[in-house]
Amino acid sequence: MRVLHVVTLHTPSNDFGGPTRVALNLSKGLRRRGVDARIATLGDKFVGPLPSEVEGVPSFVHQARHVLPAFEVSGITSPGLLARARRMVRGADVVHVHLMRDLITLPFALIARELGTPLVVQTHGMIDPTEKLFAKAVDVLGMKRVLRGADAILHLTAMERDGVQAVVPGTPLGSFRRLVNGVQVQEPRPPRGDRPPTVVYCARVQKRKRPEDFVRAMPTVLARHPDARFVLAGPDTGGLTGPMRRLAAELGVAGALECPGPLGHAEVLALLRGADVYVLPSVVEPFAVSVLEAMSVGLPVVVARTGGLSPDVAAAGAGRVTDSLPDADNGPLVGQAVLELLEPDANEQASRAARQLVHDRFSIDAVVDTLLGVYGEVMARTHPRPAAVHGS
Incomplete structure (x- = not known):
């Protein structure tokens, strides 16, 4: 199985926080199961060449262009990455988008819907009703279409699920699935000893x-x-x-x-x-x-x-x-x-x-078990497509 994770931003200091960490944890867990999981993202604040893999996960990292600086992370994009998006999406069995109102994850999600590639979106608490004009325009131009057409919408809590549903009032979304965050269980920390608290x-x-x-x-x-x-x-x-x-x-x-x-x-x-x-x-x-x-x-x-x-x-x-x-x-x-x-x-x-x-x-292995079940469901609802080279 070939899975493409799309997340907005990766930096050496993990400025984007949770969504990037979740995408990495899930991708690493999937790869341990033999799944060809890869990440497409924007890179920023790197000294030297952008990485071709992140923590062992093959990654398509393109330099972030700050085309709308006032909108911070929502205003960054990459013409180069978007130019490759269709080929990447065609080469995947599932596209898993860590969705926000931005110029990377939303276009990838729209392309997946257009091409008929199974689409899983994960909102990380970032999609809910808003009065901000930019966000409302994004909802009209594409977000509502993505939410209505997604094969699965992953949520953490009932509050997050209800917030996503409220973005498309009048259209009950039947594709919600709960997926908690997971991490690798680590070796336990040593006793404090004589050091200060x-x-x-x-x-x-x-x-x-x-x-x-x-x-x-x-x-x-x-x-x-x-x-x-x-x-x-x-x-x-x-x-x-x-x-x-x-x-x-x-x-x-x-x-x-x-x-x-x-x-x-x-x-x-x-x-x-x-x-x-x-x-x-x-x-x-x-x-x-x-x-x-x-x-x-x-x-x-x-x-x-x-x-x-x-x-x-x-x-x-x-x-x-x-x-x-x-x-x-x-x-x-x-x-x-x-x-x-x-x-x-x-x-x-x-x-x-x-x-x-x-x-x-909350072990990543248990979370990946659930996620693989979701992938199986959405793939079973689509017709087989010709094989393609993943992201080349």
């Missing part, structure tokens, strides 16, 4: 993820653990790293905060293995891959109750769930949750529960 935030540094709650939690934790370290890592897509440093200085805790910036995937896993608690304060978080990766090494997590993974974390005892609010200072609540998880017995129990939760519910 380490608390980590490792995600895009942007307003939606509320890094200020991470920083505002520091005084509460340092009052009991004055030697604790706090690491705020990730690409600064919201321009907030500087303000977070200044906030730490205002709170008198700047000396305990490290901001290493974006990290490669291997560096992320190393950071998680050397930590004691992972914190993602985001109040709106459909299904954070970063939380799954933390739990995959047995790292207890602190998440907001409104996050998509929070019920699973609470039920398994894999960390602490806080009643964080979007317009409040949630720092003390987050800090108290961190303190609870720094207690040795609580940390050990949550650590075992976190890794077991990933193993039982």
Whole structure:
């Protein structure tokens, strides 16, 4: 089976976050099953030639052209990649588009529909009703057509499914399938030993993820653990790293905060293995891959109750769930949750529960099993097509 994954952007620092990581995880999992999975994407911020493979996955990476800078990632494209799109789509048995309102994934999806190639779209919480004029125009010009014609629409949560449905009112979409995010189960992190307690935030540094709650939690934790370290890592897509440093200085805790910036995937896993608690304060978080990766090494997590993974974390005892609010200072609540998880017995129990939760519910192997079933369904509903060379 030949599967083409299409995702908007890949950068050395993973600026696009979850969708790219999901596309890579799924592609790697599929390739371990003997599926010829490949990725088509835009590349940006690379020094030297663009990669022809990403983490072992053959990839068609074309330089991003910022044709509509005001629209940020939605305004990038590549005439070269779009020129190859038809041949790539013809060469695939399934086209799996990580869909957003942009100038790459939407055109690929429209081409798949035109050519009759089985189309699976995955929205990652990025498609819901909006009053933005650009987005509404995109919906009229192509998004509604893609959603009505997709052979399967993958969603994480009921809220995401309902948001997608609301984009095409009056047309019930019967192609929804639930697919959770998955990660590879990792070797467990070693015991802390004599090192200071380490608390980590490792995600895009942007307003939606509320890094200020991470920083505002520091005084509460340092009052009991004055030697604790706090690491705020990730690409600064919201321009907030500087303000977070200044906030730490205002709170008198700047000396305990490290901001290493974006990290490669291997560096992320190393950071998680050397930590004691992972914190993602985001109040709106459909299904954070970063939380799954933390739990995959047995790292207890602190998440907001409104996050998509929070019920699973609470039920398994894999960390602490806080009643964080979007317009409040949630720092003390987050800090108290961190303190609870720094207690040795609580940390050990949550650590075992976190890794077991990933193993039982969110391993990439289980997710790929589900995905292969979806692919089988959509391929069975289409007529066989002549074989073609994949993406050449």
